[in-house]
Amino acid sequence: xxRFENVGLxxxxxxxxxxxxxxxxxxxxxxxxxxxxGAGKTSLMRLLFxxxxxxxxxxxxxxxxxxxxxxxxxxxVRRRIGVIFQDFRLLDHLTTYENVAxxxxxxxxxxxxxRTDVVELLHWVGLGDRMHVxxxxxxxxxxxxxxxxxxxxxxxxxLLADEPTGNVxxxxxxxxxxLFMELHRLGTxxxxxxxxxGLMDQYDARRFVLNEGRMHIYD
Numbered sequence: 001x002x003r004f005e006n007v008g009l010x011x012x013x014x015x016x017x018x019x020x021x022x023x024x025x026x027x028x029x030x031x032x033x034x035x036x037x038g039a040g041k042t043s044l045m046r047l048l049f050x051x052x053x054x055x056x057x058x059x060x061x062x063x064x065x066x067x068x069x070x071x072x073x074x075x076x077v078r079r080r081i082g083v084i085f086q087d088f089r090l091l092d093h094l095t096t097y098e099n100v101a102x103x104x105x106x107x108x109x110x111x112x113x114x115r116t117d118v119v120e121l122l123h124w125v126g127l128g129d130r131m132h133v134x135x136x137x138x139x140x141x142x143x144x145x146x147x148x149x150x151x152x153x154x155x156x157x158x159l160l161a162d163e164p165t166g167n168v169x170x171x172x173x174x175x176x177x178x179l180f181m182e183l184h185r186l187g188t189x190x191x192x193x194x195x196x197x198g199l200m201d202q203y204d205a206r207r208f209v210l211n212e213g214r215m216h217i218y219d
Contacts, residue, residue: 001027001158001189002048007057009043016055017043019213025191027157030184032200033193035210041193042086044210045162048191049083050074062157079107082156082188084164088143090135090150096142097122097131100149107154114153121149124179126172141167148176152183159183161192165199173199 002025009018018040025031033041046052047059050066059066062077069077082103090099097118104114122131125145135143144167151159159180165173177199184190194200200207207218 001025001062003058003060004047005058007047007054007059009040009047009052010055017213018047018054018210021057021215023208023215023217025189027189028184028187029206030181030190030203031192031206031208032203033191033208033210034195034197034200037195039210040213041210042162045083045160045191045193048158048160049081050078079103079154080157082151082154082159084144084148084151084159084161086162086166088135088147090138090143090146092135095132095134096127096138096146099135099146100131100153103150103154118149118153121153125149125176141169141172144168145172145176148179152179155183155186156188158189159191161190163194164192165194165196174202177203 004021004023007018007021008016010016021044033044035041043052047054050069053067062080064077094102100122101111101114101118119131122128125148127142127145127149130138130142135146138146144164148164161180165176168176180190180192209216209218
């Protein structure tokens, strides 16, 4: 599904924040991305979401050379990806329910076809009584859960989660990880960026470890 070959990334004229990154991610796999603060985890996730293009090297996703994708091609490819951002990116003028349902509306589904699924997922992540309020009144943890629900509601081919359990308590963190594992069982490829070693130790999954812009892989 994804292949990086000698990828480098720099911002402007600054030093490379990622250097000679090479790896492959097979369809239906599950992996963690970890490393110290400033190691480049978020930059790598932005490359995977096609928010950035590499300064050098080759990235292939879903059979496409990323550097050759036109601006008009990007929305089609991105619809195959669910993303959980650290800054949530919820739309303040939409309710929690409407934010979570938005990816389904974008692809043209009728509300009668998805309402039950959205409501059920909101209850599952503990937002059943918050579905009709707007993001400004949600806590950080509630916004995180709404962002997670929005990312998984379409059962994407690829799920990218940047510190998805950073604003929730350990019990809810384990519950959310079970949700990601269930999506993986159904065929979704999952990449979770986290610094929580204890959380990773609970799962038998490959680890990509970034340190000073370079990657080590532990199967």
